[in-house]
Amino acid sequence: MxxxxxxxxxxxxxxxxxxxxxxxxxxxxxxxxxxxxxxxLLSVKGRARxxxxxxxxxxxxxEGGVExxxxxxxxxxxxxxxxxxxxxxxxxxxSVAGALPGMDAHVTVLVRASELRLKAxxxxxxxxxVALDLQVKVTEHKEIEVLVEAPSGVEVKETKRxxxxxxxxxxxxxxxxxxxxxxxxEKPAVAEVLDLLTETEITRAETATDEVYLSGNLHAHVVYxxxxxxxxxxxxxxxxxxxxxxxxxxxxxxxxxxVEARTLVAEAAPKDAPSRALAARALISCRILVxxxxxxxxxxAVTGAAVVEKAKLxxxxxxxxxxxxxxxxxxxxxxxxxxxxxxxxxxxPLGVTIVAAEVIDDIVVTxxxxxxxxxxxxxxxxxEVYAADAQPEFTVRVSIRGAKPGYGVHILPTIDYAVAxxxxxxxVVDAAVTVLAKVTExxxxxxxxxxxxxxxxxxxxVTLIRHPVAPGDTFYNLAERYGTTVEAIMAANPGVDPxxxxxxxxxxxPVAPGDPA
Numbered sequence: 001m002x003x004x005x006x007x008x009x010x011x012x013x014x015x016x017x018x019x020x021x022x023x024x025x026x027x028x029x030x031x032x033x034x035x036x037x038x039x040x041l042l043s044v045k046g047r048a049r050x051x052x053x054x055x056x057x058x059x060x061x062x063e064g065g066v067e068x069x070x071x072x073x074x075x076x077x078x079x080x081x082x083x084x085x086x087x088x089x090x091x092x093x094x095s096v097a098g099a100l101p102g103m104d105a106h107v108t109v110l111v112r113a114s115e116l117r118l119k120a121x122x123x124x125x126x127x128x129x130v131a132l133d134l135q136v137k138v139t140e141h142k143e144i145e146v147l148v149e150a151p152s153g154v155e156v157k158e159t160k161r162x163x164x165x166x167x168x169x170x171x172x173x174x175x176x177x178x179x180x181x182x183x184x185x186e187k188p189a190v191a192e193v194l195d196l197l198t199e200t201e202i203t204r205a206e207t208a209t210d211e212v213y214l215s216g217n218l219h220a221h222v223v224y225x226x227x228x229x230x231x232x233x234x235x236x237x238x239x240x241x242x243x244x245x246x247x248x249x250x251x252x253x254x255x256x257x258x259v260e261a262r263t264l265v266a267e268a269a270p271k272d273a274p275s276r277a278l279a280a281r282a283l284i285s286c287r288i289l290v291x292x293x294x295x296x297x298x299x300x301a302v303t304g305a306a307v308v309e310k311a312k313l314x315x316x317x318x319x320x321x322x323x324x325x326x327x328x329x330x331x332x333x334x335x336x337x338x339x340x341x342x343x344x345x346x347x348x349p350l351g352v353t354i355v356a357a358e359v360i361d362d363i364v365v366t367x368x369x370x371x372x373x374x375x376x377x378x379x380x381x382x383x384e385v386y387a388a389d390a391q392p393e394f395t396v397r398v399s400i401r402g403a404k405p406g407y408g409v410h411i412l413p414t415i416d417y418a419v420a421x422x423x424x425x426x427x428v429v430d431a432a433v434t435v436l437a438k439v440t441e442x443x444x445x446x447x448x449x450x451x452x453x454x455x456x457x458x459x460x461x462v463t464l465i466r467h468p469v470a471p472g473d474t475f476y477n478l479a480e481r482y483g484t485t486v487e488a489i490m491a492a493n494p495g496v497d498p499x500x501x502x503x504x505x506x507x508x509x510p511v512a513p514g515d516p517a
Contacts, residue, residue, distance in 0.1 A: 003450035004306075006149035008296055011167045013139040013289075015314040015442050016103060017096040020135045022112065025066070029086045029116075030125045032194060034225060034233040036074035036082065037122035045069045046114030046130055049199065050262065053105050055138060058098075060105045063091045066130045067197055067221075068114055075122035083235045085197060085221060086116075088128045099138045104287075106260070108135040137442075141167060144311060147299040147448040151306075154453075158301035160445055163318035165291035168255060173246040173286050174264070177218040181238030181268070181278040188226035189274040194233065195223040198266040200284050203351020203371060205257035207290060210250065212257055215243035215351060217371065218282050220268060227274030239389070240280050241350065251290045258289040258410060293318060298447050309450040314442065316408060320400040321438035325416070328370060331392040333420065333427040339378035340425035345385065346375040347420040352413035352433060355393075359407050364398045364437040366411055372429050374420040390429055398437040408440040462510045464492060469505040474498070482509050 031038075045068070052063040066088040074082050099105075112131040119125045150156050177200075183189060202216040218240040226232045266282035302308060335341060350371030357366045369391045377383040403409075418431040467478065475486045475498040490498065492508040501507075 004151035004453050005147050005154070005451050007145040008148050009143060009145050010164065011141070011143050012164055012313070012315045013104070013167055014142040015316065016098045016138040016140050018135070018137040018442065019094050019096055020133070021092065021094055022131065022133050023092055024129065024131050025088055025090045026127065026129050027088045028125065029088060029128045031084055031086070032223070032233065034194065034231070035084055035124060036076050037124055038072045038118055039075040039079065039122060040073040041116060041118060042071045042073065042081070044114055044116050046111040048109040048111050048132060050107050050109055053107050055099050055101055055103045055105050057100055059093050059095050060099060060136045060138060061091070061093050062107055062109070062134060062136065064109060065089045066111060066114065066132070068116065068128060070116060084223070086126070086128065087197070088130050090132065092134055094134065094136050096136060096138045103138050103140045106137045106139065109133070141170065144313065144447070145449060146313070147451060148296060150299055150302050151451060151453060154302050154304040154306050154451060156299055157303050159297045160300045161295065161297050162445070163293065163295045164315050165256070165318065166294045167289065168292050169248045169250050169290045171246065171248050171288050173244065173288060175214065175242055175244045175284045175286055177240045177242035177282045177284060179240035179280055181220060181222070181236065181240070181280050183236060183276045183278070187234050187236065188228045188232070189276045190224045190270040190278060191227035191231070191274050192225045193222060193268050193270065193278070194225055196266060196268050197221040198263045198282055200261045200263050201353045202259045202261050203353060205259050207251045207255040207257055208253055210247060212246045212248050212251065212288055212290065213243070214246065214259060214286060215241065216261065217241050217350070217353070218263070218266070218280070218284070220266070220280050222268050222278065238278070238280065240282070242284070246288060248288065248290060256291050256293070256412070258291065260287040261285070300445065300447060302448065302451065305454055307452040308448055310446050311449045312444060313447050314444045316440040317443040319402045319407060319439040319441050321436065322398050322400050323434050323436040324396050324398045325432055325434050326394045326396040328392045328394060328429070328431040328433065330428040330430065331390050333374050333388045333390045333429055335386060335388045335427065339380045339384070341376045341422050341427050342379040342383060344374060344376050344420045344422060344427070347418050347429065348373040348375070349415035349418045350389070352415060354411045354413060357409050357411050357437070359403050359405055359409050359439060361405070362399060362401055362403050364400055364403060364409055364439060365395065366398065366435050366437065367393070367395050368413060369393045370415055370431055370433050372418045372431060374427055374429065376420070376427060379425070388427060392429070392431070394433060396435050398435060400437060400439050403439040410438045410440070412436040460512045462512060465509040465511055466506050467509045469501045469503055469507060471503055473501060478509060482511050484510055
């Protein structure tokens with residue numbers, strides 16, 4: 001039986017289940033032998049990274065690590081301040097009813113608290129304790145036809161307006177980040193890399209016809225042994241930009257792209273020994289989701305003689321979206337070398353990194369930093385060309401009516417313009433950033449997927465008998481004689497006046513097979 005009415009096809013990420021957990025992880029950790037012992041711990045900051053997510057039957061396994069960045073007063077006569085980092089691995093399994101292998105899991109990990117307990121004075125060993133908030137949402141790509149217009153004879157009792165993201169394409173890609181990091185003049189050259197931690201950020205994701213362009217930065221935190229007599233241990237931070245075009249069939253310009261990036265493997269090594277240049281590379285796994293916002297009114301309840309089939313739709317419905325600008329004025333750019341700047345050659349926006357986005361009542365508070373690169377000529381006889389980067393931080397509030405704590409939020413930032421200029425031998429940048437925020441809520445809604453109308457029995461075949469009119473014949477007595485109706489006889493004889501029949505006139509009499517003729 002064919003479904004009656006008008007239907008629209010939705011291609012959505014159906015929310016199978018979601019859950020959250022708060023747990024505590026305790027591990028024994030230690031500084032490397034090259035680091036001096038700790039006299040006084042000054043600060044500890046924790047940052048969580050998800051390394052592996054696996055969806056199993058009825059549960060999701062999440063593995064990752066918490067990077068603890070610490071500063072401390074060293075237990076040596078000079079008592080210098082050192083910086084180091086430690087990693088606390090974690091693994092946690094969460095129950096999610098309905099989860100199956102092959103489904104997608106979206107994971108958020110926040111460090112609620114972090115603590116390092118020094119085991120002995122001037123020691124290098126700690127007991128690390130971290131408290132983590134873990135949120136998991138399992139989704140499955142689903143195509144479903146929903147009723148938007150009821151068929152004739154069926155009355156619409158209730159409709160619901162849905163604002164959802166239609167999934168246009170999903171794919172995965174591996175991106176190579178490859179670059180060089182330079183050791184600043186105030187630090188010694190590198191003899192050997194001891195440790196490396198990386199963090200990946202996506203700064204730009206745009207669609208064109210059948211392709212998606214991604215760009216971002218690999219933040220590398222390098223601990224190295226210096227090429228000096230003492231063999232001191234130093235920490236170096238560097239940024240390696242990357243970009244790649246990924247073929248994605250079916251996408252068009254100006255669609256919305258959501259990217260989840262995770263570093264698979266990373267390495268760094270001095271180009272020579274010793275060297276002030278480090279070659280850094282990483283392989284980054286990117287999961288790409290291309291969506292297009294859609295709004296439609298779906299029929300959720302009807303009355304009338306019909307068989308109604310329904311399905312439960314559990315999706316991320318769009319609560320609202322809005323944008324807000326933020327101006328960055330006279331941001332100082334620190335040149336990498338001593339010669340002052342003479343003139344600006346190029347100002348290049350590198351992208352925006354979102355550090356945090358928090359939903360409160362009717363507002364999304366977003367913190368981030370804008371990456372800007374300045375190419376300039378130095379005030380030297382040969383006007384050597386140098387490059388310097390700035391990472392100005394910003395906070396912006398985006399108003400979205402209906403937003404509430406706990407709702408999902410997607411942020412799409414752009415640098416509208418960036419202009420650098422020379423000011424008193426230094427470099428300052430004026431820039432403008434626009435932050436687009438979209439707030440979503442997981443909603444469950446029963447929708448009608450098919451209406452089947454009662455089958456109507458077909459009318460029996462009719463035979464026309466040619467009848468010569470006899471004296472006294474009328475349509476009424478002819479209908480009684482042949483077992484039909486006056487209306488049927490009139491329909492079979494268009495143009496014949498029933499009140500003016502002539503004897504001998506031939507008229508048509510419709511009769512069913514088997515009726516007396």
